[in-house]
Amino acid sequence: MAVRGLLLDLEGVLYQGDDAVPGAAEALDRLRAAGHEIRFLTNTTTRPRRAIAERMARLGFAAPAGDVFTPPVAAGLLLEAAGIKRLHLAAPDALGEDFAGFTLTDDEPEAVVMGDLHTGFDWDRLNRIYAMVRDGARLVALHKNRFCRRGDALGLDLGPFVAAVEYAAGVEAEVVGKPSQAFFDMALASLGLPAAEVLMVGDDIEADIGGAQAAGLCAVQVRTGKYSARDDAHPSVTPDARLDSIADLPAWLAE
Numbered sequence: 001m002a003v004r005g006l007l008l009d010l011e012g013v014l015y016q017g018d019d020a021v022p023g024a025a026e027a028l029d030r031l032r033a034a035g036h037e038i039r040f041l042t043n044t045t046t047r048p049r050r051a052i053a054e055r056m057a058r059l060g061f062a063a064p065a066g067d068v069f070t071p072p073v074a075a076g077l078l079l080e081a082a083g084i085k086r087l088h089l090a091a092p093d094a095l096g097e098d099f100a101g102f103t104l105t106d107d108e109p110e111a112v113v114m115g116d117l118h119t120g121f122d123w124d125r126l127n128r129i130y131a132m133v134r135d136g137a138r139l140v141a142l143h144k145n146r147f148c149r150r151g152d153a154l155g156l157d158l159g160p161f162v163a164a165v166e167y168a169a170g171v172e173a174e175v176v177g178k179p180s181q182a183f184f185d186m187a188l189a190s191l192g193l194p195a196a197e198v199l200m201v202g203d204d205i206e207a208d209i210g211g212a213q214a215a216g217l218c219a220v221q222v223r224t225g226k227y228s229a230r231d232d233a234h235p236s237v238t239p240d241a242r243l244d245s246i247a248d249l250p251a252w253l254a255e
Contacts, residue, residue: 003253005191005198006031007184007212010042010052012149012203012225013246015059021224023247025060030250039187040068041200043143043177043207045115045158048097049073069187071142071177072098075113077186078140078176084110090129091115091142111138114162114173118150121161133169143177145207149226178204179211188215199253201246203227210237222246 008014014024031038040063044052049072053065072095079087080101087102088109089095095115096104112132117125133139141162148157162173177183188195195216202208203225212219221227221239224246243252 002197003036003199005037005039005188005193007039007041007187007198007200007217008246009200009202009204009208009225010040010056011044012227013201013222014040014056014061016149016225017151018059020059020061021245021247023245027247027250028061031253034250034253036253037191037193038063038067039190041178041183041187041202042068042070043145045071045095045142045177046092046118048095050097051094067190069183069190070098071183072113072115074176074180074183074186075099075140075142076101078174078182079111079113079138082138084138087111087113088129088132088137089113089115090117090125092117108135109137111140113140113142114158114165115142116148116158117161126161126164130165130168133165133171139165139169139171139173141173141175141177143207144173144175145177145204147226154226178202178207179214181211181215184212184215184217201249205231205234205237205239209239213237213240220249220252 049065049068049070052068086105086109089104144159144162145157146159147154198217200212200217200219203222209219209221218240220241223244
């Protein structure tokens, strides 16, 4: 496989919390020097794209905001194409800037966008979302990950709360983050490269690796972040390779 482009996950691959993965910044410099086109794919739904790029810079990873692909960006494109104007944002308020072209409302929205509210998903908030969807609002999930790393431990992510609304309202959410093929297609279009020439690097066996492979990409899993030894025996997803960390990627590609 001749790799010309790279799709890199962020949390768990380049950094973990407030710390860069050892050797990650140097690896990124080497990958760029080797001529690889790079885009950054993240399922983060707690920060707008601008803030993600700023955080990356603070941790030593310089990248323009336009090279960062997030679920809010994908959701905005989806809803704009559908002619939707009014939406309820069930996500951190900071994400409002990524939906600047819409009217954000609690009153008869045309769509509900669910992001990671963490402990904000109490009964009252979930019931309000359910009522909006029951009354006809389109349900869009910024991703549907089952769990994530919060601090030093793994905990519930957005997916279980999306599933609760789906079950109660009898609908299926439109998922716009990884592992959605549309999300990977958007990143590939930005690179201007076919899937056969692009490699995904991630830590999540289902969202990163499984999603990328379903979209026609090869995918490498790193043993950092969300990686667990249980992933080695996953019943349906097998990465094309596993590396201890992204620090090993430049040498692996050179081989």
